Structure formats: structure tokens, C-alpha cells
Amino acid sequence: MKREDLAGGIRDCLQRLPAPYAQHYGVVPPPPPEAGVMLGDAAACHGQALSALGEIAALARTLPDPYLISRVLSRQEALSSSALEGTHSTLNELLVVDEDDQDASHATRQVRDYARTLEQFLPQASSEGPALFRLPTVLALHQAVMQHDPAYRGTPGTLRRDVVWIGGTGHIAYSTYNPPPPDQVAACLEATLNYMQADGMQQMTQSLITRMAIAHTHFEAVHPFSDGNGRVGRLLLPLMMAADGQVPLYLSPYIEAHRQDYYAALKRAQQRLDWPPLIGFLSDAIIRTVTEVQVTRQATQVLKATWRQRRAFRKGSAALRALDLLTDYPVLTASRLGHLLDITPPAAQTALAQLCQVGILTERTGHARNRIYAAEEVLTILNRPFGEEPALPDPPS
Template sequence: MRREDLCHDVRQRLVRLPEPHHAHYGVVPLPPPEDAVPLGSVLARSEAANQALARVDALAAGLRDPYLLSRVLTRREAVSSAGIEGTNSTLDELLVVEETDDGGATAAAVQVRDYARALDRLIPCAQTQRTAIFTLDLVRHLHRSVMTGDAAYKDVPGDLRRVVVWIGGAGIAYSTFNPPPPAAVPACLDQNLEYLRNEGMQAMTQGILTRMAIGHAHFEAVHPFRDGNGRVGRLLLPLMMAAEGRVPLYLSPYIEAHKQAYYDALKAAQQRLEWHVLVGFLADAVVATVDELMETRRALAELRDIWLRRRTFRGGSAALRALDLLPHYPVITVNRLAKELGVTFRAADTAVQLLERAGILTERTGYRRNRLFTATEVLTVINRPFGAEPALPGSGSETD
């Protein structure tokens, strides 16, 4: 970490690190600012993001879908957030692991599954508890959720670090930023959580995007754990939105597609206190994510119409009702379908056979029992590269 990369106020927060890193210094971050943050050149981008948030809030108000669009979006968030840190799984692998509880799943798939399950559990809690959810227990729980499945992790998941860490570079001599020494972590994390609870002046002087940017950058600067900080920090972003009564957006797919810009924005905030740079990045992420969500929603509605043109389904039948379920469960078993629709196994099995004949579901195991089915066309829409146009099939036509 080079002193010349740090602004004056950050340099004033340098402290010598403990042995065996006594030749180096770490930064004890300033408490998150509660005053208004000048947005300057990113003001228009911030306003565009606020309009996008209002747009998606209005959409959510008219829907009964607790996932807004599909539970698969939280799974895509989990895959992307892990991928940013080099933990590589795929959406398809994750959905198979969740549906089969496969004991032979890779460690990466288990970590990603646990990340997604943490979102499932905690988003409703944030919506109910609001900003009171931001406690040390929450952060430790989030860390356990994303790191318990990592057999290579050297500490106890959820325990604050007791070692020196650094960000970037092959070693501390080549790092881009050195977080505070272990002894300073608890107090710094308390400051972060106090800020996230939004009980200070920032509630009146800063908008949601600014608070997200400052809270995220400060958390990553504290780096309270040996590893897994990025994933925990990105989990906090949708929780902040949910806690403030907004629709939680999942920004990791955008971040993964613009990873270098993300790192540059974090460095600007942490090294030079240029908060507006990260506000601008998150504003762009929000606008692009809302656009992507709307396009996905449109494509899935069109896909349902295509399916209905392929085959005529009896009104109220399990097969017809399944069409609305598949965007949530594009990898599914007969048992799952029966449970979600509240029908018998036999009725669900008949529905699956009809959906197979229509080319809507494809059996992927080749087994006679414990079969697994995939709505490949749904996965193609949801799992496309960020910003790409959805690829929709031709309709064809068939009737019972």
C-alpha cells in the first residue's frame, strides 16, 4: 500500500501493524460520514437510479410475487457474488443441488447454495425488523452462511479475524489497501453497524444509494474476517434496501460483469474518501439491474405465451398451473411440483408428462426413479450474460 495513494485524512489514520508485519501500516477507517455527500458529476446518474428504484417499487406494489420475478434471481446473485471472489459454480449446478440435496455436490456449489438460502431467510427479516436487523450477530451469521462450506477456511466461520490481512497484491508489500489491525476491528465494525442502522444524521442528509455506497465501502475497509468479506458485504446491499422498505435488488451480476470498475470505485472511496465514485457505480448498477429485470419479466411472459401456443392445456389443470411455477423452479422434481401445486403425485406426474411432450420440460437423469426435469428455456432467459437480449424459442403448435 503506497502512502501517496491515500488522501490526507486517510493517511492520518495509519497505524503500525503487529508482528510479523511490523514494517507495514494499516488504515483504521474514519467513521462513516453522516453529513451530506456532494455527488457532483454523478448526480444525474444517482437521480436516474432513484427513478429506477421508484419504477420497480411501483411494479412490486401490484404483484403478489414475494420474489418480484423469480426466486432464481437470488440464486443468480449468489453465483455471481461467489464468482467475483473466485468461487466458481453455475446456476444450473446450484439448482440441481437444491432440488436433490446432492451429497456429492462440490464445495463451491454448497457455498453458493448457503448464500442463496441466507437471502431467502433474511430478506423477510429485514422487511419486518427494518434497520434494527444490522447487528454484530447478523454479520457473524452472514459470514457463517457463506463460509461454513469452505473446508479451506482457516478460522471459525463467524469469528472476527485475529490476523493481519491485506487487499490486492501477491503479498502485503504489494497490497493496494491494508485494513486495520485485528485489535481495531470490533470498534470499527460497531461504527459500520451503527451507520447501517441509519439512526444518525445520514437518515436526513443522505439518500439510499449514498448510504449503500458508504456502508459497503466502509465494511470492506474494515475487512472484519480473514476471508469472505466481499460476499458478506454484497449480502448487506439487498438487506439495506429491504430494511428501508425498498424492493431488494441483486446487483452482483452487474458487479461481476464490471468487476474492475467495482474495484476502482471501492479504492476511490477507501483510499481517497471519494464516495461519489462508488455512488455513481452503484447508480449504474441499479439502473442496469432494473432494466435487466424488466426485460427478463417481459421475456418470461412471452415465453409463457409461446408455451400456450404449443399445446392446449385443460383449464385449471396441474400442467397449466405449472407454467407459472417454472420460472421459480426451472429445475424440478415431480414431488416438488406436487407440493407447490398442492396436488397428488399422480396428478403432478401426469402434468410433467404433458410438459415433456410439449418440449417445456426435459428429463435430465435418465433414471426411472428420482427423476429431475429442467425448463431449459427458462434457464436460457434468466441465466443469459448480463445485458444480453433474451433468446426465445419458436412457438410451434400442438394440442391434446
């Protein structure tokens, strides 16, 4: 870490690290600011992002689930956030593991843990508000997302006791940022969480987007765990939105698609307390993510209309009712369908056979038992790269 890369206020916060790194210094980050933050070049984008939050809130009011806690959206968030840390899986693998995890890889189980953690804590955030952001919550998040990581050193859900650094080529001498010494982690994390609880002036002087940028910067600067900090830090973003009464958006697919801009903006904020680049980045992430949700929803509605033209479905039939489930459950078993529709196993098998006959579902295993079915056209829409237009099948002639 080069001192000349650090702003004066950060250089004043340097503390010598313990042996065997006593020749190096870590940053004990100052408490997050509660006063208003100048937005600079990010002002216009920030305003558009606030409008986008209003748009998605209006959309959510028309849906059965006002928080858009979709299985697929949360799993895309999990995939992208984990990929940023080098843990790779695919949406297909993840959805199959939800049905049968017998042959799941460690990576896929880790990504599934992230998605399940998100689904578990979002309702708590919406009901408890900012009071959720306490030390036990952060420790529980870390334990949940790291429990199946075979390479993790130490016990998931406990604060680090070792020296860590960010960037470089594996040696601290070439790092771009050194988080605080281990004995300062608890106090620094407490400052992060106190800020996130929004009991101070920041609730009046800063927008939610600004608070997200500052809290994310401070959490990653503290780096409270030996590993998994990025995943937990990005989990906190939708939780902050839900705690503020907003629709939680999953920003990691945008972050993954623009990772170099993300890292550059985060580094500016950590090294120089320069907030506008990261506020602007998160603002753009919100705008683009809202657009992505709208485009995906429109595409799946068109697809379902196309499906209804492929067969004369009997009104109220299990096959017809199943069509509305396939955007959230594009990979499923007969048992899953029976549970979701509250129908008998023979009725579920009949519905699946009818949907396979017209190409809405495809059976993947070739087995006589424990079959897994996929709505491949839904997966094509969902698996497209972030920002690309969805591909839709031609309507029946």
C-alpha cells in the same frame, strides 16, 4: 500499500500492525460521514437510479411477492457474488442441488448457502428495518455463507484475529490497502453498523444509494473476517434496501460484469474518501438491474404465452398450473411439483409427462426413478450474459 495513494485524512489514520508485520501500517478508517456528500459527476446517474427504484416499486405492487424474493434471482446473485471471490458454479448446478445435493461440489454448496442466507435474512430486514444491522447479524451472515468452505481458516462467524491485506501479489509489501490491526476490528465494525442503523443525520442528508456506497466502502475497509468479506459486504446491499422499505435488488451480476470498474471505484473511496465514483457505480448498477428484471419478466411472459399455444391444456389442470411455476423452478422433480401444486404423485407425473410431450420440460437423468426435469427455454433466458437480449423460441406455426 503506498502512503502517497492515500488522502491526508486516511494517512492520519494509520496504525502499526502487529508482528510479524510491524514494518507495515493498517488503516483504522474514520467513522462514516453523516453529513451530506457532494455527488459531482454522479448526480445525474444517481437521480436516474432513484427513479428506477420507483419503477421497480411500482412493478412489485402488481406481484404476489412485493419484494421480488425469487429463487432464481437470489441464486443469480449468489453465483455472481461468489464468482467475484473465485468460487464458481452454474445456475444449472445450483438448481439441481436444490432438488438433489448428493453429488454437489463444495463450490456449489457454498453458493447455495449464500442464496439461502439471502432468502432467510431479507424478510427480517423488511420487518426489522435498519435495527437489523447489529453485530450478531453480521456474524450470522458470515457463518452461514462460509460454513461449507473447506479452505476457510478459523471459525466462520468470528471476527479475524490475524493481519489481512487487499491487493498485491500475495505479499503485504505490494498491497493496495491494509485494513486495521486485529485489535481495532470490533470498534471499526461497530462504527459501520452504527452508521447502517441510520439513527444519525445521514437518514436526512444522504440518499439510500449514498448510504449503500459509504457503508459498503467502510465494511470492506474494516475487512472484519479472514475471508468472505466481499460476499458478506455484497449481501448487505439488498438487505439495506429491504430495511429501507425498498424492493431489494440483486446487484452482483452487474458488479461481476463490470468488476474492474467496481474495484477501481471502491479503491478510490477507501484510499481517498472519494465517494462519487462508487455512488455513480451503484446508481448505474441499480438502473441496469431494474432494466434486466423488466426485460426478463417480459421475456418469461412471452414464453409462457408461447407454451400455452403448444397444447390444449384443460382449464385448472396441473400441467397448466405448472407453467406459472417454471420461471421460479425451472429445474424440479415430481416431488417438488406435487408439493408446490398440492397434488398426488400420480397427478404430478401426468403433468410432467404432458409438459415433456410438447417440449416445455426435458427429463435430464435418463433414470427410471429420482428424475429431474428442466425447462430449458427458461434457463436460456436466465443464463444469458448480463445486459444481453433474451433468446425466445419461435411461436407455433
